[in-house]
Amino acid sequence: MQIPLTTPVRCSQCPIRHRAVCAKCDEDELALLESMKTYRRFEAGDTVLWRGEELEYVASVVEGVAALSKTMEDGRTQMVGLLLPSDFIGRPGRREIEFDVTATTDLTLCCFKRAPFEALVEETPHVAQRLMELALDELDAARDWMLLLGRKTAREKIATFIEMLVRRAHFDGTQGIRQDLPMTRDQIANYLGLTLETVSRQLNALKKEGVLAFPDRRHFEVLDLAALQDATGDDADGGMIS
Amino acid sequence: MQIPLTTPVRCSQCPIRHRAVCAKCDEDELALLESMKTYRRFEAGDTVLWRGEELEYVASVVEGVAALSKTMEDGRTQMVGLLLPSDFIGRPGRREIEFDVTATTDLTLCCFKRAPFEALVEETPHVAQRLMELALDELDAARDWMLLLGRKTAREKIATFIEMLVRRAHFDGTQGIRQDLPMTRDQIANYLGLTLETVSRQLNALKKEGVLAFPDRRHFEVLDLAALQDATGDDADGGMIS
DNA sequence: CGGGCTTTTGACGCCGCTCAAAGATAGTGG
DNA sequence: CCACTATCTTTGAGCGGCGTCAAAAGCCCG
Structure with missing residues (x-):
């Protein structure tokens, strides 16, 4: 082991x-x-x-x-x-x-x-x-x-998760860069309080919309960061006064 | 009060x-x-x-x-x-x-x-x-x-919540003792990630089953502690080896 | 090429949310 | 002491998002 x-x-x-x-x-x-x-x-x-x-x-x-x-x-x-x-x-x-x-x-x-x-x-x-x-x-x-x-929808959960990965990888603002997806669908489901089927469906929905791309199962690219952030349900600019 | x-x-x-x-x-x-x-x-x-x-x-x-x-x-x-x-x-x-x-x-x-x-x-x-x-x-x-x-049903959430109140009030094991319910249905819903209607329905379900009683809206009694703990979905004896 | 994984996709059903209205309860002022 | 009001709670009807079950498809590694 x-x-x-x-x-x-x-x-x-x-x-x-x-x-x-x-x-x-x-x-x-x-x-x-x-x-x-x-x-x-x-x-x-x-x-x-x-x-x-x-x-x-x-x-x-x-x-x-x-x-x-x-x-x-x-x-x-x-x-x-x-x-x-x-x-x-x-x-x-x-x-x-x-x-x-x-x-x-x-x-x-x-x-x-x-x-x-x-x-x-x-x-x-x-x-x-x-x-x-x-x-x-x-x-x-x-x-x-x-x-x-407690409060987010499946779509919001997924978007929030991906956006967090992007932010933590310090790729702020960059789009189209291949990034690591460090967990299986099942682990993502257990992270977000969903089932693995729902995770799969939501990820593919974002792919179909042109927000994300998946070169392989362990990597992703953000094609449209604004749309991704929109889908998180969070305040867009993190609470800054605009 | x-x-x-x-x-x-x-x-x-x-x-x-x-x-x-x-x-x-x-x-x-x-x-x-x-x-x-x-x-x-x-x-x-x-x-x-x-x-x-x-x-x-x-x-x-x-x-x-x-x-x-x-x-x-x-x-x-x-x-x-x-x-x-x-x-x-x-x-x-x-x-x-x-x-x-x-x-x-x-x-x-x-x-x-x-x-x-x-x-x-x-x-x-x-x-x-x-x-x-x-x-x-x-x-x-x-x-x-x-x-x-992330994982509990509405019923389990409610039961867990009530059981936590009982435990924290140091009334372990006692039944039928009038206890304080320090929040409105709406606040409980926001605590548990539910709607206030679901909170109301689940509380009344437990009342109908004879598990709880409600002298008034701000107090409750536990009539059947075992049944309450059963409904929490948690391990009954807190992980002790039996 | 074959076996075991992970992932995708579909069909269906249920739990909990939404919308709506009526019923309690408490506080307030006449 | 009793309307009157505001707030909280209960109850019902209906629906939809997500879970469940099932099967097929893709991928990895021997």
């Missing part, structure tokens, strides 16, 4: 150096983290952690995408978080988590043993502060997501 | 002393907070803060219930947080919030000016730690809520 450890890059050259839990650390603090860390790799589809399992490690996502999801007895599943590079897994003061963590793409984690990391958090306010910022950012994201799940 | 507090009580006798942002503070820290705080009262229905408004204060809920909600251009509204006594409004490092805060019942807040409070957070790790715990608890609640919004 788990692929052999790869060798950690040096923190100072880490791609998530300026955004992860270590973002505010000075040289000394970084050296401490450096000595504690190990890398772990997972393949797309692997389960990283099971709900209720005791947390041995906490970790930052270095590369790839991980999903947090909850499942009901009868199998209904809802994703409750999407972790991208620099996002953090685990929380100080809790021995376990109440959702599953799975790799949706190939995934590299920068892991710290939980106990020593928690001790470190107590002593280095820079880490604690950053951890708090990350938690609050996730809370903001969760709230946007709740609006989507 | 309770008579809201108008003049601040002493921190040492505060009803939320052991759960709010000040929970971990020692005597000295408490004295500092005591000197900074002012109370504010709102009536049911009042708006406490508008989305985008600059935050002058941060605050703890002392008494009553406040709701965080997001509204789309066409009027669709979704609650994204429910604040009960000891919950915190505002976040360090942000000048504004991106949802409305309204009082769903009469409400008493313990307010701190934002700038001095933020300075305090920097210096007193006890406050920062507690703030973090509160944020992470809210994140957990938001994730449960996302499962509800």
Whole structure:
């Protein structure tokens, strides 16, 4: 299941150096983290952690995408978080988590043993502060997501999802650029509170309208960004006064 | 309905002393907070803060219930947080919030000016730690809520909501006890991602089945707790091994 | 080329939304 | 104390979006 450890890059050259839990650390603090860390790799589809399992490690996502999801007895599943590079897994003061963590793409984690990391958090306010910022950012994201799940139509959900991918890939405003679609239709459905059939139908509707194109199942292009943003149901200019 | 507090009580006798942002503070820290705080009262229905408004204060809920909600251009509204006594409004490092805060019942807040409070957070790790715990608890609640919004049926949503009220009122296991229903049907609908008609129909269905009773519109009794928990769709015993 | 996946497409039905109107309830002023 | 009004709630009828079920089509990798 788990692929052999790869060798950690040096923190100072880490791609998530300026955004992860270590973002505010000075040289000394970084050296401490450096000595504690190990890398772990997972393949797309692997389960990283099971709900209720005791947390041995906490970790930052270095590369790839991980999903947090909850499942009901009868199998209904809802994703409750999407972790991208620099996002953090685990929380100080809790021995376990109440959702599953799975790799949706190939995934590299920068892991710290939980106990020593928690001790470190107590002593280095820079880490604690950053951890708090990350938690609050996730809370903001969760709230946007709740609006989507509770009130948006299938079409709006899909458009919002695609637009988020575009925005997060930092391709703002660019059109016609081939982009990564890091999940299967089924995973997208579990992300958006839909069925995979509805996801497929809505994506193809946007394709038929000339808004999106799909070079293959794992990539897409935005042909008409304005139409896409229109379809999200969100305020067009993000609340700016026009 | 309770008579809201108008003049601040002493921190040492505060009803939320052991759960709010000040929970971990020692005597000295408490004295500092005591000197900074002012109370504010709102009536049911009042708006406490508008989305985008600059935050002058941060605050703890002392008494009553406040709701965080997001509204789309066409009027669709979704609650994204429910604040009960000891919950915190505002976040360090942000000048504004991106949802409305309204009082769903009469409400008493313990307010701190934002700038001095933020300075305090920097210096007193006890406050920062507690703030973090509160944020992470809210994140957990938001994730449960996302499962509800994305995957549960109307009946399950209603049952989950009522069961949550029962649990939070610390009436575990007791049946037939008159309890407060702190929101209108319309607010419940916005909480659960439903329409008010569906809320009404589902509540009356549970009444017809003898699961609930409604002495008046602002109160309810649980007549059959087992049936209620059955209807939530959640694992009956909370994941315990039986 | 064949087997196992993911995705697409179609037919159909139901849950929850919409629209509409009547029924409670509470608050207000005469 | 009783209209009168505003607000909240209930109830009904009808419809449509999305889920369900089913099957075919496309894609990947041996």
